[in-house]
Amino acid sequence: xxxxLRRINPLTAVAAAVLxxxxxxxxxxxxxxxxxxxxxxxxxxxxxxxxxxxxxTAAVAVPTWGFLVVMNALVxxxxxxIRVAGVAFAPGALVPAAWISLRLGAAVAAxxxxxxxxPPQRLVxxxxxxxxxxxxxxxxxASLAAVPEARRxxxxxxxAQRCRGLAVGGGPLARLRATLPLAGPLMVSLVTxxxxxxxxxDARAFDARGERTSxxxxxxxxxxxxxRMVMWGAVVGLVLxxxxx
Amino acid sequence: xxxxxxxxxxxxxxxxxxxxxxxxxxxxPVYLDxxxxxxxxxxxxxxxxxxTGVTSNLVLGMLSSPIFIAFIPVTAVIGVTxxxxxxxxxxxxxxxxxxxxxxxxxxxxxxxxxxxxxxxGGVTAGGTGxxxxxxxxxxxxxxSAALIASVSVDVIDKMLSCAVVAAVLARLPRRIGARxxxxxxxx
Numbered sequence: 001x002x003x004x005l006r007r008i009n010p011l012t013a014v015a016a017a018v019l020x021x022x023x024x025x026x027x028x029x030x031x032x033x034x035x036x037x038x039x040x041x042x043x044x045x046x047x048x049x050x051x052x053x054x055x056x057t058a059a060v061a062v063p064t065w066g067f068l069v070v071m072n073a074l075v076x077x078x079x080x081x082i083r084v085a086g087v088a089f090a091p092g093a094l095v096p097a098a099w100i101s102l103r104l105g106a107a108v109a110a111x112x113x114x115x116x117x118x119p120p121q122r123l124v125x126x127x128x129x130x131x132x133x134x135x136x137x138x139x140x141x142a143s144l145a146a147v148p149e150a151r152r153x154x155x156x157x158x159x160a161q162r163c164r165g166l167a168v169g170g171g172p173l174a175r176l177r178a179t180l181p182l183a184g185p186l187m188v189s190l191v192t193x194x195x196x197x198x199x200x201x202d203a204r205a206f207d208a209r210g211e212r213t214s215x216x217x218x219x220x221x222x223x224x225x226x227x228r229m230v231m232w233g234a235v236v237g238l239v240l241x242x243x244x245x
Numbered sequence: 246x247x248x249x250x251x252x253x254x255x256x257x258x259x260x261x262x263x264x265x266x267x268x269x270x271x272x273x274p275v276y277l278d279x280x281x282x283x284x285x286x287x288x289x290x291x292x293x294x295x296x297t298g299v300t301s302n303l304v305l306g307m308l309s310s311p312i313f314i315a316f317i318p319v320t321a322v323i324g325v326t327x328x329x330x331x332x333x334x335x336x337x338x339x340x341x342x343x344x345x346x347x348x349x350x351x352x353x354x355x356x357x358x359x360x361x362x363x364x365x366g367g368v369t370a371g372g373t374g375x376x377x378x379x380x381x382x383x384x385x386x387x388x389s390a391a392l393i394a395s396v397s398v399d400v401i402d403k404m405l406s407c408a409v410v411a412a413v414l415a416r417l418p419r420r421i422g423a424r425x426x427x428x429x430x431x432x
Contacts, residue, residue, distance in 0.1 A: 060312060063370030067378065071368050076381040100366040107364075111311030120307050135251055139296065142255035143304045150259030154266050175271040179409070182267050183277075187284060187413045190256040191421055197256075198249035198424075206248060 002046050010114070010123040011130065012224045015231040016043070017110040022235045024106035026242035029099035033106045040109035049116040056112045061105030068097035120144045126218040134212055138201075150190070157186050246296075249424050250289035257281030258301045262308075274372060275398075280406045282320060283327045283349070287336045287410055288425045291328025298324035315360055322356045323349055323403070336411045346407030347400055354396030358388065367391045373398045 017040075024036035037057070044053035072078060077090030121141060128137045161181055260281035268277045282301060286294025298320030306314035326349045330336070335345035361369055367387045368374040373394050380390035414422070 056310065060310065060370075064365055064368075067368045067370050067374045068366050071378045071381050072366075075378050076384070076387075097366065104364060108311055111306070111314065115307050115311055120304075123307075135246075138251065139254055139300050140303070143258040143300050144307070146255045146259035147262055147304065147308060150256070150263035151266055154263035158267060158270060172274055175273055176275075176405070178271060179267065179273065179277070182271075183264055183280065183409055184413055184416065186263060186267075187260060187280070187410075188417060190260050190281075191253065191284070191288070191417060194253035194256050195249060195421060195424060197252035198247075201248050201252055206251075 005043070006047050006117075007219065009218060009220045009224050010118045010126045011220070012228050012231075013114045013118055014123075015228045015235075017114045019231045019235050019238075020110035021107045022238040022242075024103045024110070026238045026245075029102060033099065033102040036106035037102065037109055040106060040113050044109065044113040044116070047113070047117045049113060052116050053109055053112045056116075057105045057109040060108045061101040064104055065097050065101035068100060069094060072097060122218060125214060125216065126220070128212070128214065129218060129220065134206070138206070150186075153189070154182075154186060157182055246289070246293055247425070250285070250293045253285055253289065254293065254297045254300060257285045257297050258304055260284065261301045262305065275402045275405055277402065277406055277409070279320065279323050279353075279403065280409060282324050283403075283406050283410045284413070286324050286327035287331040287414060288422075289328075290332065291325045294324030294328040295321045296324070298322075315364055316357060318360070319353050319357045323353050326352050327407070330407075336407070336414055339408050339411045342407040342411035343404050346404030349407065350400030350403035351396055353403060354399035355392065357395050357399070358392045361391055361395065362388060 020036040020040050024033040026032065027035070041050060041054060041057075044050045072093035073090045074087065077088050077093065079090050079092040081088040081090045083089070121144065124132075124137055124140045124144075127140075161178075258281060261278050264280045265276065265278040268275065279298070279301075282294055282298045285297040299317050302313045302317045302320045306312075327345070330345035330349065335341045361367060368377045368391070376394035376397065377390045380393055381387065385393070
């Protein structure tokens with residue numbers, strides 16, 4: 001079961017995550033978001049990402065809860081207030097803040113499970129098998145591949161400008177003034193590089209019509225296709241129920 | 246869309262992340278993480294701008310945090326508005342770009358408010374959230390506080406982004422500008 005879950009088609013994982021997000025936001029709290037959060041964390045744990053997903057979830061949900069409590073219970077308290085160390089505090093704001101954070105946490109956990117257990121290139125290949133246009137495939141795959149290179153180059157530009165004596169300390173305005181000499185070379189080099197890439201794409205008949213073939217196929221059994229249809233149907237049903245409720 | 250625009254978009258997506266990293270390294274009170282989106286929109290028009298914005302947040306959602314996926318409509322608005330601004334010559338000088346940035350910031354801020362209200366209860370954990378809390382302390386209704394906080398941060402951020410893009414476009418080799426079918430921005 002666990003081994004099978006690890007090999008799941010990325011599109012099935014996406015459908016499951018969207019269904020969990022819909023459940024978190026449409027089914028009334030605390031049942032909906034708690035169930036969605038528990039299921040998401042369970043799926044993450046079964047696929048070896050439980051700790052990372054839990055950390056990501058907490059990193060989003062806990063600060064949000066804190067900000068909501070500060071705003072709705074302390075700074076602008078609504079409803080009945082009590083005095084805590086001489087400060088007005090609205091305890092009634094704690095529960096709504098908890099439900100908002102719980103929903104957000106459930107959504108982050110569900111999507112985080114997909115993000116952390118699905119290699120992006122595999123997701124792009126699965127989308128390509130389902131008819132994603134070649135230009136979209138290129139955009140997603142090339143963007144994902146370009147990120148590490150751009151981060152590395154940003155570090156190089158930062159180091160190079162520091163070596164030339166650029167002051168990157170001081171107040172916010174001084175640091176802001178330091179941004180253009182850092183950003184400028186990076187932007188110009190990326191645009192000029194795009195020209196070279198465009199020539200390479202043209203040389204490889206990027207504009208050619210017709211079906212493309214792939215060296216690797218992502219398995220998509222009939223059972224998973226059926227499951228996806230059921231899950232997307234459930235998403236539509238939940239959204240409609242949310243509107244009429 | 247031309248092949249060179251398609252080739253530029255992934256670089257611009259990476260640029261959004263890279264500039265975001267530089268800004269974080271410099272501990273600046275802005276994001277500048279739409280600079281690549283504005284650059285593509287200025288060079289290749291609104292459609293390319295929208296595609297860059299959407300792809301950028303999708304990739305950030307896949308590599309960093311799924312929260313970015315919720316803000317895709319905001320990046321789409323930034324892309325389309327910057328593209329339209331480019332078509333009316335907003336990036337031919339830095340002062341014009343600052344005006345365009347103000348408009349883009351207003352629209353981006355306004356677009357993000359319904360998302361922040363629906364998903365975060367009106368306050369995000371960060372600089373914008375602190376501004377919202379301060380405004381709530383001044384007795385402003387939640388929606389107004391969230392709108393003012395979001396718009397004020399976005400206006401400054403997008404004005405800076407547009408000014409940087411205009412400055413860079415003015416230094417871009419004429420040959421590159423011509424490949425995007427645009428007159429030289431500084432002309």
